[in-house]
Amino acid sequence: YEEAGVDLCYEVHPSEDLFDGATVEMFWDRVDHHPRACLLYDPSHFVLQQLDYLEYIDLYHERIRMFHVKDAEFRPTGRQGVYSGYQPWKERAGRFRSLGDGQVDFRAIFSKFAQYGYQGWAVLEWECALKAPEDGAREGAPFIRDHIINVTGKSFDDFVATGADAAANRRMLGLDR
Template sequence: MATEHQRGIKGPAIFLAQFAGDAAPFDSLPNIARWAADLGYRGIQLPVDPRFIDLDRAAESKDYCDEIAGICREAGVEITELSTHMQGQLVAVHPAYAAQFDGFAPAELRGKPREQSEWAAGQVIKAARASRHLGLDVQVGFSGALAWPYLYPWPQRPAGLIDEAFAELARRWQPILDAHEEQGVDYAYELHPGEDLMDGASFERFLEETGNHARVAINYDPSHFVLQQLDYLGFIDHYASRIRAFHVKDAEFLPSARQGVYSGFSGWTDRAGRFRSLGDGQVDFAGVFSRLTLAGYRGWAVLEWECCIKSAAQGAAEGAPFIEAHLIEPTETAFDDFAGGDAPDRGALRSMLGLD
């Protein structure tokens, strides 16, 4: 489905993970697709959720994927990317977090971390095949984490601990990334606290461990960088060639005399850094869309709603016009072209410089 902003960033789109449920209109693909379209969205980022897609069938059958795409098209939207955030998380889980992530796995695998990791890797690979059947070039998700409990360097970390963690993380992802290479699909990691890939430094470490794998990409989300106090605009300039997906999510950082980045174990509403609905936080979205446009990003702008104050319904309703207002149609001419003329020859240029 072409959009009027085809030459620039595409949108608006919405990530459905936070809205999926067992009640209409969030209980089936036809229902939720129509809901999104009615709010003004042109795209939906689809979590690999059995309510929306049968991953086994999608991995094996292009005809089935054509049916899925047709349902979306009839509703007025298209699929932007498949999301395997929960499955990617289970590729690597430190034992300290095993109980908290146990619910991400099928019931028969609860309490079996090794089996969960193998299952998760298989799911992400199937999603790569499904992406190809759907005509998608990018899949998004998490990296998982083995080193996260050792984020703060106290007590002193044994030499080689982090190197070993990233080597193992890369070892687990290597066959998954190779499968993505076979399908011509990038895997865009959402750089996120709680994942071993959380910022540029950790992304570079992982990229090096994978031998600079061509399919290692970034799902850019400035909200996580606000919470880390990272230069999220400069990040775009530095990693533009690897940014293949974009979550439009707002956040704010309000440090006080009582708390800063770590926020003293406070809950979301009481933290110094917290997620907000679009326009309610501190992200400079005019700067973000401008930098991404200049960098040549031509993928989708996808709302991810996570706000500790505003309702999901209001956040979703406000998201489409907000993104629409920030989309940029790239210029094909310079603003001062009217003042130019024919390109002079070299002699004329040297004469202008007084070089005869």
Template sequence: MKTIKGPAIFLAQFAGDAAPFNTLESIAGWAAGLGYKGVQIPSWDARLFDLARAADSQDYCDEVLGLLADKGLTLTELSTHLQGQLVAVHPAYDAQFDGFAAEHVRGNPAARQQWAVEQMHLAARASRRLGLTTHASFSGALAWPYVYPWPQRPAGLVEDAFDELARRWKPILDVFDENGVDVAYEIHPGEDLHDGVTFEMFLERVGNHPRANILYDPSHFVLQQLDYLAFLDIYHDRVKCFHVKDAEFRPNGRSGVYGGYQRWVDRPGRFRSLGDGQVDFAQIFSKMAQYDFAGWAVLEWECALKHPEQGAAEGAPFIAKHIIRVTDHAFDDFAAGGSDRALNARIMGIG
């Protein structure tokens, strides 16, 4: 068995224009000071990272890794959540998602989508240069506006949407394969890959591609009322990344899973800082140990109530406490009698 690595932290929710959150060196020092051992870097944030440069310059990648090492940190993964989202955008969301793209492709969905694909190619090459074997991203969505079947969906609409999603992603997955890197899609409402069924639909259409994998975040399953422990039993072979994020679901007589268009703090389902929600992390970390998850436990902080700096400070010891140092021998080895085929035969009364 393998011991999960951590604690680590996803920097996306903490990056900002003020120190210590405005450069990789300063935010790395901040994270290390809280007890984190690794960082997951948002590749779109130019304050922290230059994706195009990393794709083409080994010197730059070595510089990034050396900077982190000087702080006692490891780079866990790069993230292209924003760029991956733009690989597939339903027209209803064009205006909202334009802000994720480079300015020169905004207002032009076809150019924006091509830019997103190029970004994914850069991320594959950059990950290889950085010595990474996993990458965190989103799938994007073409079918999400039709998640609830009213009015009745036209026959074949969902199938056609997933055919197109796979057509767009299969060449990207091939590039990641050439670079020896897995793509871990965060299974997330708002994405076409938002639960196990939709991941299977996609996986079938990309020919069970070995690089099509999962970023596991139990908080999104709490909000969907999906069994997040059983999910690991089913899909553990495809789980390559892990966001440690808490959530709670408090149904009431006025609102439920869909949230009534309310702000996050008022929704029955809302994200919480680690330990403040309902996720059973003891069982999750046990299953991660049982299934030999070899990656990192990465805090993704989102909370409707708590300040992010408090959440980050509490997150490192919370994760460290839950990491299971796996055993290298069975607890009852002291009573083992060794291997004796003759004895086995006598015990069973045979031979």
């Protein structure tokens, strides 16, 4: 991967070898923190496992190279939790939803990625227990486009860095009388 200049992105996924930050760190220890062992970020998996998907970005943003933009919801009951009692998708406590129909806070995610200078892909991965795939696809691309943040090249308060005109300030304040 190093010779080809390719990052290998592992997806944190429920019930697989890498399913949370602790297992990712164990993996990195075993591969001597190889710089090409990176991450694919999918917040829907965090919702289904009840993990903090925003703090995960804070912790691992330097290794996130891909982003599955996928929504989910988690509605536990007295009968179902994370594992959903092997019910059909429509009946599960945790289920995938079309973008904007679940519980993922995409504004916060895209803000974090903008904050950290994320340069990777934001790819629609559509799965929904309720909505037709054609509707999910038609709505997905504009949803992603509308959440991408064009990061500014300057600070909002740059206007104050123009220097001070002490004489003008004194005149405006009525102190030169």
